[in-house]
Amino acid sequence: LAKTTQPISMDSYEGQEVNITCSHNNIATNDYITWYQQFPSQGPRFIIQGYKTKVTNEVASLFIPADRKSSTLSLPRVSLSDTAVYYCLVGDSGSARQLTFGSGTQLTVLP
Amino acid sequence: NAGVTQTPKFQVLKTGQSMTLQCAQDMNHEYMSWYRQDPGMGLRLIHYSVGAGITDQGEVPNGYNVSRSTTEDFPLRLLSAAPSQTSVYFCASVRDGRNTEAFFGQGTRLTVV
Numbered sequence: 001l002a003k004t005t006q007p008i009s010m011d012s013y014e015g016q017e018v019n020i021t022c023s024h025n026n027i028a029t030n031d032y033i034t035w036y037q038q039f040p041s042q043g044p045r046f047i048i049q050g051y052k053t054k055v056t057n058e059v060a061s062l063f064i065p066a067d068r069k070s071s072t073l074s075l076p077r078v079s080l081s082d083t084a085v086y087y088c089l090v091g092d093s094g095s096a097r098q099l100t101f102g103s104g105t106q107l108t109v110l111p
Numbered sequence: 112n113a114g115v116t117q118t119p120k121f122q123v124l125k126t127g128q129s130m131t132l133q134c135a136q137d138m139n140h141e142y143m144s145w146y147r148q149d150p151g152m153g154l155r156l157i158h159y160s161v162g163a164g165i166t167d168q169g170e171v172p173n174g175y176n177v178s179r180s181t182t183e184d185f186p187l188r189l190l191s192a193a194p195s196q197t198s199v200y201f202c203a204s205v206r207d208g209r210n211t212e213a214f215f216g217q218g219t220r221l222t223v224v
Contacts, residue, residue, distance in 0.1 A: 032211055043115075043201045043215025044154070087153065096205040096213050097142035097161055098169055101153030 004088045009106040018075045020105050022088030025069050030092040033064060033071045038085045038104070047086075048073070075107075083109045113137050117202050117216035124192040124223045132187040132219050134202030140214070142205035143185040144169070145177065147198040148218075154201060160185055161208075192223045 005023040012018045024033070032051055036044040048055060050062040050071070061074040075082055085104040118133045136143065141162050146154035146169075156169030160179040174196060176188040189196060199220050203213045 046212045094208045096211045097159050
């Protein structure tokens with residue numbers, strides 16, 4: 001499974017756009033990039049997944065450059081309730097049964 | 112659908128005691144997994160199952176047993192609790208090998224004294 005590197009923490013203010021970048025230099029051809037969100041005292045929640053270029057859903061956007069060695073999770077106009085830990089995971093479809101979590105990025109949204 | 116349900120939510124054990132953490136899912140998912148999360152850390156895989164009757168070890172399996180007699184249930188047994196097993200335990204399920212989205216339960220906070 002590809003190793004990922006992401007910032008330990010980030011601060012932002014309400015209403016701003018937040019971009020969290022994840023590095024995955026040894027990503028394999030069959031690997032997808034998946035982001036999870038975890039609030040305190042809760043289990044992780046799937047946010048978004050992509051393979052290449054750009055993916056957008058009602059929660060976030062995921063930007064993946066052509067070389068796929070990094071990806072950026074973009075949260076538009078964050079609110080206090082977006083304060084959470086965000087995890088970047090890389091793996092093929094069969095890896096979902098045994099996910100490998102790093103330490104994630106603690107996003108704190110300030111008023 | 113209730114999704115993934117874990118019981119109990121909180122538990123305190125004495126060193127040496129045994130107990131079973133329950134996990135049930137009502138989505139007919141093939142895959143189920145157990146993770147532990149220590150303070151300030153990411154989740155680490157304990158055991159997983161790709162179907163009824165099939166289980167395998169994850170990154171940190173020592174001190175834990177699992178079984179999968181039905182598609183719905185995937186209990187985690189602590190054989191002889193140790194303080195090092197104090198953690199938050201999460202159960203997760205995935206529809207099948209073609210899907211990459213995992214659904215997590217709310218967790219069980221276990222303290223071993």
